[in-house]
Amino acid sequence: MEGKIKIANAPCSWGALEFDLEGKAVGYSQVLDEIAETGYIGTELGDWGFMPTDPTRLHSEISKRQLSLLGAFVPVALSDAAAHESGVEKALKVAGLMNEAGYKDAFIVLADDNGTVEVRTKNAGRIDNTMKPDEAQMKTFARGAEKVAHEVKSRYGMRTVFHHHCGGYIETPEEIDWFMQLTDPGLVGLCFDTGHYRFGGGSKPLGLLEKYWDRVWHIHFKDFSPEVARDSVRNGWDYFQSVQHGVFCELGKGDVDFASIKEFIENKGYNGWIVVEQDVLPGMGKPKQCAENNRLFLKSIGL
Numbered sequence: 620m621e622g623k624i625k626i627a628n629a630p631c632s633w634g635a636l637e638f639d640l641e642g643k644a645v646g647y648s649q650v651l652d653e654i655a656e657t658g659y660i661g662t663e664l665g666d667w668g669f670m671p672t673d674p675t676r677l678h679s680e681i682s683k684r685q686l687s688l689l690g691a692f693v694p695v696a697l698s699d700a701a702a703h704e705s706g707v708e709k710a711l712k713v714a715g716l717m718n719e720a721g722y723k724d725a726f727i728v729l730a731d732d733n734g735t736v737e738v739r740t741k742n743a744g745r746i747d748n749t750m751k752p753d754e755a756q757m758k759t760f761a762r763g764a765e766k767v768a769h770e771v772k773s774r775y776g777m778r779t780v781f782h783h784h785c786g787g788y789i790e791t792p793e794e795i796d797w798f799m800q801l802t803d804p805g806l807v808g809l810c811f812d813t814g815h816y817r818f819g820g821g822s823k824p825l826g827l828l829e830k831y832w833d834r835v836w837h838i839h840f841k842d843f844s845p846e847v848a849r850d851s852v853r854n855g856w857d858y859f860q861s862v863q864h865g866v867f868c869e870l871g872k873g874d875v876d877f878a879s880i881k882e883f884i885e886n887k888g889y890n891g892w893i894v895v896e897q898d899v900l901p902g903m904g905k906p907k908q909c910a911e912n913n914r915l916f917l918k919s920i921g922l
Contacts, residue, residue, distance in 0.1 A: 620729070620734075621746050622884055623890060624884070624885070624889060624890060624891070624892075624893055624922060625660060625661060625663030625687075625689075625794070625890075625891070625892050625893070626658075626660065626661070626686070626892075626893055626895065626917060626922060627654075627659050627660065627662055627663070627689055627892050627893070627894045627895070628654045628657070628659045628661075628664040628668075628894065628895045628896070628910055629662060629894050629895070629896050630647070630650050630662070630663065630664075630665035630666075630669055631665070631692075631896055631899075632895065632896055632897045632898070632899065632906055632910055633645050633649075633650045633653070633897050633899070633906040634899045634900055634901040634903055634906065635647075635650065635665045635666065635669050635674035635861050635901075636888070636906070637881065638807075639789035642681055645906075647665070647669055647670045647671075647680070648680070650665075651670075651680060651681070651684050651686065652684065652831070653906070653907040653910060654684075654686065654910065655684040655685065655686055656907070657907060657910040657911040657914050658911070658914040659895070659910070659914065660685070660687060660917075661686055661687040661688070661892060661894070662681070662686055662688060662689070662766050663688070663689060663690045663691055663692060663717075663728065663894060664688075664691035664692070664713065664717065665691075665692075665723075666692070666763075667709075667712070672716060672888065673869060674716055674719035674721075674781070675720070675918065677697075677716065677720045677805045678720040678721050678722075681720070683723075687722070688717060688720065688722040688725055689722070689724075689725050689726065689837075689894070690717075690727070690728045690780075690837065690881055690892075690894075691713045691714075691717060691725065691726075691727060691730065691890045692728045692729060692782065692783045693706075693709055693710045693713055693727050693730070693731050693767075694731065694732045694733060694787075694844045695710070695729065695730075695731070695732060695763065695765035696732040696735060696765065697731055697732075697760040697761075697764055698702050698752060698756045698759055698763075698788055698789070699759075700732070700759050700761045700762075700763070702732070702763070703762070703763040703766055703767075706767055707767050707770045708767075708880050710727050710729065710767045710770070710771050710779070710854065711770060711771065711774055711775075713727065714727055714771045714774065714775045714835070715774075715775065717835060718775045718777065722777070723776070723777065724777075725777065726777070726778055726779065726780050726808075726810070726836065726837050727767070727768075727771050727777060727778070727779040727780070728779075728780055728782050728791060728837065729764060729767055729768070729779050729780065729781050729782065729786045729807075730757060730771045730781065730782040730784045730787065730789075731760075731784060731787035731789060732782075732787065732857065733784050733785075733786040733787030733858075734785070734786050734787065734859070736787060736788065738750050739785075739786060739787055739788060739858075740786050740857050740859075741855075741857045741858075742856050742912060743785040743786045743790065743818065743851075743857065743858035743861060744760065744785060744818045744820075744848055744852070744858075744861060744866070745851075746790055746791050746819070746820070746821065751791070751793075751794065751807060752788050752794070753857075756788075757782075757797050757801060757837075758801060760788060760789070760798070760801075760907055761798060761801035762852060764798070764802055764807055765802055765803055765806055765807060766780055766781075766867070766915070767779060768803075768807045769806060770882045772806065773922075777880050777886075777917065778808060778836060779806070779807055779808065780805055780807070780808040780809060780810040780836050780837045781798065781802070781808070781809060781810060782810040782812060782815075783795050783798070783814050783815055783816065783819065784788060784811075784812070785811075785815050785818045785819050785858055786858035786859075790818075790819040790820075791814070791819050791820050791821075792816070792819070792820060792821045792827065794819075795809075795816075795821075795827070797833055799822070799834065804818065804833065804834050806834035807834075808834050808835070809831055809835050809836065809837075810836070810837040810838070810839060811827070811828065811831075811835050811837075811838050811839070811840075812838075812839040812841055812896070813839065813840055813842070813843070813875045813877070813880065814839065814840075814841025814842055814843045814866075814873075814875065814896070814898075815839075816865075817843035817845075817873075817874070817875060818848060818861075818866060824875070824876075824880060825879060825880065825883050827885055828880070828884070829883075832887060835889075835893060836882075836891065837892060837894070838884070838889075838891070838892070838893050838894070839893075839894045839895075839896050840870060840875075840893050840895050840896070840913075841867050841875075841895075841896045841898070841918070842868050842869060842870045842871065842872060842873035842874075842875050842877075842895065843866065843867065843868070843873045843874060843875055843895065843896070844865055844866055844867075844868045844872070844873045844874075845873070845874050847861065847864050847865050847866040847868070848866055850864065851864070851866065862898055862899070863903065864899050864901060867896075867898045867899075868897070869883055869897060869909055869912050869913055869916070870895065870897075870912075870913040870916040870917065871916040877883065877916075877917075877920055878920045881920055881921065881922055893917075893922065895910070895914070895917070897909050897910075898912060908920075
């Protein structure tokens with residue numbers, strides 16, 4: 620598959636999320652079966668414990684479905700210096716599992732501990748200046764991210780990308796800029812997520828991709844419904860209510876211009892992974908059908 624963009628999906632599209640939520644997500648066997656059955660060739664790990672934590676068993680479960688494991692989402696409360704050490708330990712545990720299972724090129728997909736800061740969770744998609752981190756918080760946040768990335772690279776030779784995300788710090792385009800300016804470009808890459816970028820107020824994805832292209836090491840394709848976002852503002856929904864109402868809709872049903880993004884990254888020679896993520900809450904919707912529809916949409920634009 621060298622030289623070709625590779626398409627994956629992730630457990631979050633089946634409601635397997637890092638949050639402590641009501642409802643029951645399906646098990647990993649069904650998720651992996653349905654990822655493979657709907658035409659994807661890779662997956663992310665999901666929250667710790669969702670898939671087997673024994674590396675031999677993990678490799679067996681992934682490989683017997685002809686899939687690759689390309690990364691794992693690791694949330695850390697990076698704005699709290701006291702959480703950095705435990706965050707490093709968590710990232711090393713996940714990186715060690717992927718490494719020992721044979722996935723030495725997999726990413727640590729680092730993010731804030733989203734959903735834990737009340738004002739950010741309640742106001743996802745409509746963050747104003749009063750809700751943003753101050754300079755000291757941003758510096759602490761960036762130091763924490765660099766610390767995690769440094770330890771993962773030193774121990775396992777694996778790379779870390781940061782995932783900007785609604786419902787936590789580093790949501791808006793301005794906050795993405797701050798984070799990128801404060802972190803070492805050789806140490807911390809960017810996981811660019813199209814849906815979170817739009818919900819966070821971004822309107823020029825190609826501009827952001829051009830600006831930070833050398834640091835865009837990983838990409839998540841997620842669509843965004845401006846109609847649901849407007850309802851979220853009108854009704855005062857929090858992040859989870861917005862997700863429940865479908866702010867991240869099927870690919871092609873929102874306003875993200877995936878064809879232009881595809882053309883841009885191909886022209887740049889991108890040959891990494893695109894991970895389709897249609898975040899849903901546990902038990903919500905018909906994930907397999909959505910995954911199939913999303914794969915068909917990508918095929919329609921040449922991916």
